[in-house]
Amino acid sequence: MVLSYLYKALEILKSVIEKGEHITVYGDYDVDGLTCLLQWKKTFELIGYDNYSIVPYTKRTHSIDTNLASVLVENKSGLCIICDTGSAEPKTLKYLNAVAKVIVLDHHRGNIQKSHMTDSLVVVNPALWGDDLQMSAGCVTYELIMAWVEATRPNNYEYFKRMLAFYPFLSIYADGAYGANDYCFNLYQDAQEAMFPPEFSFAEKNFITTKRFVLFSVAPPINAAFRNNRLDLINKLFLSRENLLSYERANLLDELELLRSNMRKHINQLESIVQPTLIGQFALVDLTGYLNQSISNEIIWANKGLIANKIADKYKCACVCIVNTGDEYSLSVRDYFGRDVLNLMQTFYDVGGHPSAFGGTMEVQDVLNLKRVLEKLSVRLRDPKPRKVVNYITLTPSQLDNIALHNEFLHPNDVTLVEVLKSNVALEPTPASWGQRYNQYHIPLEEDKKIYVKQEDFDSPEKPKILIQLFKGRRLMGSMVEVA
Template sequence: MEALYDPAELAGMDAAIARLMQAIESGESIVVYGDYDVDGMTSTAIMFWALEIMGAQVDYFVPSRFEQGYGPNLAKYQELAANGMQLLVTVDNGVTGADEIAWLKSQGIDTIVTDHHELPEQLPDAVAVVHPRLPREAPSYPFGDLSGAGVAFKVASALLEAPADEVIDLAALGTVADIMPLVDENRIIVAQGLMAMREDARPGVAAILSIAGKNPEDLDAMSIGFTVGPRLNAIGRLDNPMLGVQLLLSDEPEEAETLAQQVETLNQERQMLVEDVTNAATQMLTDQATTHAVNVVVGEGWHEGVLGIVASRLVDATGKPSIVLSSDGTQAKGSARSIDGFDLFTPLDQHRELFTAFGGHAGAAGMTLPLDNVGQLQTVLDEAAVAQNLSEKGKSDLSILSQMDGSDFKRETFETLQMLGPFGEANPEPIFEINVSAVQQVKTMSDGKHIRFTAVTDQGNLPVIGFGLERLLTNYRAISKRLNSLVR
């Protein structure tokens, strides 16, 4: 914890803490306004917990993907104000809310913005904007890539005048799930958070892991990315994300178990929806026999909550940036995902007239537009593909750390490698090359999604799992010669 930066170095922190303390001391009604993804849920839970610990009169609200949508929402702000809100604290959102926050100010209601997203040209006129990349010209904070939960953790620590170690697990969850780079301070937050979860996982996290058949003692960043994160995200994709915050804040194992079971049911539904929409979108691309450098597919009535996942699936399958939209007959709403080296945000940002709503960054975006504008959207992307030489951008090269042989696969080697972790974005697991003389017992697992086999080496046999590599099943069964395999 000593290696963490001083939260007071964050721009806006002093003003934020002064206003929060004033509200706490005078008993003002505070509302924490979050977001429906894991980073937003964990940010909300952290901020609510810290304010409640300090004795604040505080409540929280997490917007619905389908009703309020992402970020500041004037209608909801007006409702909260009518119900007596005196101070609004945004977490994992808010920097784009200049107009909405101006309305609150006109009503005598202050706002504190805590966020980590891309900074717009015009910042809101709030009491404080706490953001790791402010001031723009020369950020005062040493590390600009905190997650929303990381920023909330910093505010909580400043409020408590000590590292908020009781919620560093939540900061770790938000950081990993939001695919933030696991370097610098994020690496410390995630490492400490994982340690806390392994030693004494909060009831909500323990219940999720138990239902998923995972042991908290084995938790790592990959477990968050593939087990905890998707289940929490399923809530925001299909249901009311307030359930996620309730689960994370629960102190009662029985209540947490009940809530986690609801989450598991939602996650199973999410998985089925993803498969159905992915199959339909893939078939659509096949039928179109498109020559476009960027995939744009539109389906009628596709569930909005899974379109981002489907777009990522299409990127993996085709190697092309992909936009997946759901149509109601007049409007199309959906998500975009890109590949390394292609900025899809900037060209679309330059044509905001096409959209009724748009936001994102170079690698991902969300949008709503009239159905009649989809053709123009494709044209803009085709022109951007030419301008950015998309056709010359292939798959990223694999970085192989070194060669290994079968004798290197032992616990001592594994434990040594863990010193380089936690692994994730910007700090990937090392990849090694190993010479394999034969492949035996090639089978599928998890309903055919993955493959497993025995790799025969000169130093002994090794069990191998290929996650998501079911398409290679036939190839591996046909192997009859020596080959080099890449493992991590």
Template sequence: MSTTDVQSGKSSVVEKYLLRDVIPADVDLELDHYPELLRHLLYHRGLKDAQAADYFLNPDYERDLHDPYLLPEMEKAVDRILAAIEKKEKIIIYSDYDTDGIPGGVLLHDFFKKIGYTNFLNYIPHRHEEGYGLHLEAVEELAKNGAKLLITLDCGITDVKEIEKASELGIDVIVTDHHEPGPVLPKAFAIVNPKVGDHSYPFKELCGCGVAFKLIQAIIKKNNFGIKEGIEKWFLDMVGIATLSDMVPLVGENRALAHFGLKVLRKTPRVGLVKLLGKLKINQRYITEDDIGFMISPRINAASRMDEPMQAFNLLATDDELQADALADHLNLINDQRKGYVASIVKEIKKNMEARQARGNIKKVIVMGDPKWRPALLGLAANNLVEEHGLPVFLWGREGGEFIKGSCRSPDGVNIMEIMEFARPSFVDFGGHHSSGGFTVSHEVIHLLEDALNNAYESFEKAPLVRAQICIDKKMLLDDVHWKTFDSIDKLAPFGVGNPKPIFLFENIEISNVKLFGKEANHLELSFQNSNAKVVKAIGFFTTDTSYGNRLEAGNKINLVASFEKSMFRNFPELRLRIIDVI
């Protein structure tokens, strides 16, 4: 699939944007029963024949969800759980503290509750006091309290020593995880992970909660405990939240899980979610992946970043309306505190950046830190800085422990993992994804980190690697901004990693009005008029009229890069554009 230079019209790479070309005539004919725009978008997502397009646009629960017993050691895991239930052994559900692990823990909690099994305990480690994964102290304490079976969720695949200790103490461990294994696998009773070993499971990109859902499917397949057939589908609200929050590609089985997860979320009676949605003024019937990513997920994560992860777990697991109401208020409160803390860090960094600019000391990688900063919140601050400066950002802090920890983020087209790989000697440890990661550094070399990362970035730029570019899907006119266009685009939802929202270019359009809104006037609304004098609005959050170079004013003609979105503010549907860039 070729792309075209936005500025020159030639088929070549430009620094920031590529414009996708028209689709070939044979593919256009193959997909001719779809609207023209949808054909174009399908083709550029690799969907070139009618069946592939139909499967993508119309997820099917039975067709798209694979046999759970194709996952490695699934049968062994199921048999051990069934034996524990029969013997009434104490089972521990040990999950991570993020928006994959917490919903996953709720998932297994709800399943055991549904089948009437009560001898189980949910355990979520404290982010700041214990950190990620299994811990020897926790394992020892759980053994003292009679645990016989421990099921990890979204963790465990690298916890070799801890699982060995559990075995010594008489606890069998079933690892359910989706992370890449280390060089040595733990000697667990069973490991259920699509990224481990030779197996015939057709999809490797499930999130941790997705793996837990497959475990439940497998248990029910062998013993349904007399519960109503298909009841596990009601657990898909948790799978939907996790899949849409955890940076897994929204293709294949994940697309189906996210699709049906949203369907369940729109009608779930789960009291904690209903209370939280009400306080956030989100209409449950119209909940979208954006509501999950920007509203729900940050509040679940705020529990572990600012307080106790069990606060978020209890919100999602409780049947008590009063408790749910109080917990929803609490998560909103600590999320506001989180935002305030992050804002203070960003303000401090911006002041530092201004001083550097005044000295002419601007480097290609932003590296800053302070022992007082909380590492758990630095990824959020780094996101803000990447959006403003378009540079890779590494921030570090220290909160107890021997080492300094930090988070890093990068703009589109820059692989943060490659940069860290070039600077590997500077780190005790690091990991992450293409555009985000975390790292650990010894305090003895932290003063060398900025130079090391800037040198690494130079090596990254020189390396003969293919750089990811942002692709504009199509040029459009303001006259194209209507509900029929939105309906074609929306057929591709839910959007996320592996299935990004389509991006469009509106060339040489005249601004009719500029408005800043919000308590701090830090959001931007641009208005335009189409050929029929109908107003088209474009919104940019946490951006102003000076964020794109010269001040934007009424009468200016601009090239706007934007996506479509439906706002349901005050339950009234409004079609608008979301500003991505002005070029």
């Protein structure tokens, strides 16, 4: 694997640690950014390096906090490590670099140029330098840490891998960085042998090292805390260097679960009432009309990306979700088919992020032209290829297992679906550990393996077949079931 500027960053990191200089670590306000911070925290604990600080979350923004330079001065930092942001802020990085050495570990599109970098300012970002890798910032962070371990503590390499590999595995799927490549496959294998981090004990009862576990058990409660601006909760549960008492941790975890539950309720409520405007291969959703109604404005402003996800999935098209925030409009874009809508929209609007999930701002007057712009962009979007469908009867259990493994690394539109007759399924209740209690159908396989089917997608009597998307697990499990 070749990751541009990784070894230049490694030399800076080695030098700073050898000299015992203070290191300040700053991360973006999402699951990917948090996994970066947790990796650095774990690494410093493992090597006994105490001269570091992690900047706590204070206000939700995807830009670098303007007060970071003051933190560096106060800490007398020799190095600032910025994770999951910074690639679009060359002026800020130059300002910070006047105070300390700077390493940026990111995967977002941005306007940083090679000319902006110096001997003490390095940006490691596969999205900027043409590296043929679909990675999250958590993966970039993992690669730098493991490169440092390999260079300085080679005998401990396998131990560090076991202690850290779950973090990038979590980040790559929580951040939508799908990719059927050797990197993702190797990371998946590493995660199978990794220790399950104690920070995520709230999901331990459902623990299976799969994409489903990340998407449905680990990421949602953390996202809910961020989106509800409960940064104090994130800081206490994940970033504090002080050990919480058991009852304190239990109370915080209860709050985390309540936030997740409420967020799911509000998103489902919004999805049920939102009526998108369909424009070619786009669905346009303006949430402004739902402000000052039954759902709080803060919930709507913070969750437009999740609504865009739901609508993109429901209508099988790209979704642009906008909402008036006062002086301007904020927008989030998601594409069920994984196309590069970001590259197209950057021509017209101030948007940034990565192709799987991005957003930005628009002037109020630009909203009037948005429909015309989407009509123009729809013509330029390539047609999505149909998903491959195979018949269940023709497949052996081994082939089904291989399909499930392959699907672990793909965008939902690139997976292989399995077509199954309803007469081949059986009925049973869900396990008690799932929390939700309802009857569900399954397809019996060898030994104790089963393919699970959602009941609500099964009960349409006029349709004799269903399409199942398989993922890997202790048993084969189906999700995103479609009626054929």
